[in-house]
Amino acid sequence: QVQLQQSGPGLVKPSQTLSLTCGISGDSVSSNSAAWNWIRQSPSRGLEWLGRTYYRSKWYNDYAVSVKSRITINPDTSKNQFSLQLNSVTPEDTAVYYCAREADYRPGATTDFDYWGQGTLVTVSS
Amino acid sequence: DIQMTQSPSSLSASVGDRVTITCRASQSSSSYLNWYQQKPGKAPKLLIYAASSLQSGVPSRFSGSGSGTDFTLTISSLQPEDFATYYCQQSYSTPFTFGPGTKVDIK
Numbered sequence: 001q002v003q004l005q006q007s008g009p010g011l012v013k014p015s016q017t018l019s020l021t022c023g024i025s026g027d028s029v030s031s032n033s034a035a036w037n038w039i040r041q042s043p044s045r046g047l048e049w050l051g052r053t054y055y056r057s058k059w060y061n062d063y064a065v066s067v068k069s070r071i072t073i074n075p076d077t078s079k080n081q082f083s084l085q086l087n088s089v090t091p092e093d094t095a096v097y098y099c100a101r102e103a104d105y106r107p108g109a110t111t112d113f114d115y116w117g118q119g120t121l122v123t124v125s126s
Numbered sequence: 127d128i129q130m131t132q133s134p135s136s137l138s139a140s141v142g143d144r145v146t147i148t149c150r151a152s153q154s155s156s157s158y159l160n161w162y163q164q165k166p167g168k169a170p171k172l173l174i175y176a177a178s179s180l181q182s183g184v185p186s187r188f189s190g191s192g193s194g195t196d197f198t199l200t201i202s203s204l205q206p207e208d209f210a211t212y213y214c215q216q217s218y219s220t221p222f223t224f225g226p227g228t229k230v231d232i233k
Contacts, residue, residue: 037222047170047213047224064221098169102217110176111217112160116169 002026004099004117011123012093018086018124022099022117029075029082030055035102036082037113038073042095052102053082089124096121128152128216132225138233145201147228149214154194158218161190161199164227165210173212174199204230 008020022036029036035054041047051063053073063071072085086093097120100113129152139145149159157177162170172181174190177197187202201208209232214225 046226047215049220049222049224062220100169103175106176106179108157108176110158112172112175112181113162113170113215114172114175114181116171119169 002101002115004101004115006097006099006117006120008120008122010121011125012089013126014090014124015088018084018089018093018097018122020084020097020099020120020122021081022083023079023081024101025080027101029053029080030077032056033103033105035104035111036073036075037100037102038084039098039100039113040095041098041119044092045095048095050084050086054102054104091124094122094124127221128155128218128223130214130216130223130225132212132214132228134228135226136229136231138231139204140233141204141206143204143233145204145208145230147199147212147230149192149197149199149225151195151197151216151218155216155218157193158216159190159192159197160215160217161188162213162215163208163210164213170213201230 003025005023012018035052037052038050070087075082099117101115103114131150133148159177161174164170178190189200191198211227211229
């Protein structure tokens with residue numbers, strides 16, 4: 001059974017960096033049949049995909065254009081986890097942040113988010 | 127980006143009712159369409175993947191259909207634990223995008 005455990009602060013000051021970590025059990029961040037995603041949810045923006053990291057003989061990242069200049073998602077193979085860093089935050093970055101596994105083993109190359117972390121409410125405020 | 131819309135945005139239904147939720151993509155998503163259920167304070171839960179495949183452990187009263195731009199989630203007989211918000215999501219191309227949600231509440 002895959003479990004994702006999120007950690008990180010719930011309050012970040014404007015202009016600073018939001019940092020969250022997602023610990024993985026029951027799978028590997030280096031898996032060739034999964035990708036590791038960050039998604040956030042707010043009343044104003046709904047569910048918003050932020051980006052992912054995945055390993056297919058080498059490491060790849062994809063990021064949403066809306067945050068591409070500010071976001072970094074990194075794998076940590078030694079701890080079997082991955083992280084989110086979002087720089088220069090504003091109050092508009094206030095949201096519940098989720099990590100999620102993207103299953104990449106279905107027939108037909110379809111993917112989906114089959115396991116999610118518990119969510120972290122991050123408030124951007126001074 | 128592929129934009130997702132859902133209708134209705136909310137509905138009231140009774141236990142035992144048949145419920146249908148529609149999702150439309152702004153361009154073809156083939157069958158790369160997933161459905162999630164979310165309850166307050168919880169993460170979304172995968173119900174249906176690839177438009178019509180039931181995720182393991184999900185009751186068979188949930189079903190999905192469609193391809194291209196038009197998709198449907200059906201609950202054949204609504205149960206008390208099904209009152210929640212439902213989201214569609216396309217996985218055809220990044221950025222992955224979600225619909226705005228359909229809230230199902232008690233009539």
